[in-house]
Amino acid sequence: MNLRKSIAIAGISALALLGTACGKDGTPSSDNNNGGASGGGAPGGSNTASAKPQLPTYTVKEGVDLSASKTWKTAKDRGHLVVGVKDDQPFLGYQDPATKERSGFDVEIARMVSAELGLDPKKIEFKTIASVNRETAIQRGDVDYYVGTYSITDKRKEQIGFAGPYYISGQSLLVQKNNTSINSKDDLKGKKVCSAKGSTPIQKIKNEFPETTPVEYDTYSLCLDNLLSGQVDAVTTDEAILKGYAAKDPDKLKVVGANFSEEKYGIGLPKDDAALRAAVNDALDAKGADGTWLAIYDATLGLSGSPAPAVPAVERY
Secondary structure, eight states: OHHHHHHHHHHHHHHHHHHHHOOOTTOOOOOTTTTTSSOOOOOOSSSOGGGSOOOOOOOOOSSOOOTTOHHHHHHHHHTSOEEEEOSEETTTEEEOTTTOOEESHHHHHHHHHHHHTTSOGGGOEEEEOOGGGHHHHHHHTSOSEEOSSOBOOHHHHTTSEEEEEEEEEOEEEEEETTOOSOSSGGGOTTOEEEEETTOHHHHHHHHHOTTSEEEEESSHHHHHHHHHTTSSSEEEEEHHHHHHHHHHSTTTEEEESOOSSOEEEEEEEOTTOHHHHHHHHHHHHHHHHTTHHHHHHHHTGGGGSOOOOOOOOOOOO
């Protein structure tokens, strides 16, 4: 009887360990607020946790003096940076509804820059700012800088400043993993293509691909549901966003074809803070050259299965 009891206990222990080791597929997670000290981005595929690329460690740079930057000085006196981000883009800018933890490529870029500015990335106060309110939040000082699929445009430069770009994206296509009929934009004839209602991507489909059937929903999540159920053939928006969805469910989804537009993602900051803009550009240059940028990509968007693009050259002005 003692032997049977011991075997039973051992079996229960093994099952408990197995349950601990298995995470829930398709749910972004991270070691948020640890400054990237360890990590593995976010689960979402069939890879084991040990096989996933790990997030880099960000060492806080010592001796940084950006007193010429009012924004930096305010953050230094405060003890931390306030950074605007998004919270609904898996593997880009995402906040777990249960744990409130932040994860994704953009979030890690924000942490990386914080460390290069001499401010502890573990102490960042992240604020979710809707796209329509980004310029206002920067101008009012609600955030010190903003990192969230924020395209650099001349019109926006009239109101705020930009460092970067730190990523170059563009309109692309997301399809089911087993789809062999769509490999690029040239294969869209007769296909149902979904995007957000009133968005630039769906307008481009209507204008430039008249032989497709455009499908519009209020959110990309509804497009995704219809793609997985086979009611549409493809979803289209910025390639970086689509990579996030593919990384969340790599066994069912993939990004295909070359981008057919160009979006340069920059870090938005106060327009007249040239000292901060120069320092952030220096940080992007340094971390692009030493492999940190690539390590961030591999542990986030790289889980989509799409190889890393080239690190973009910083455009100073």
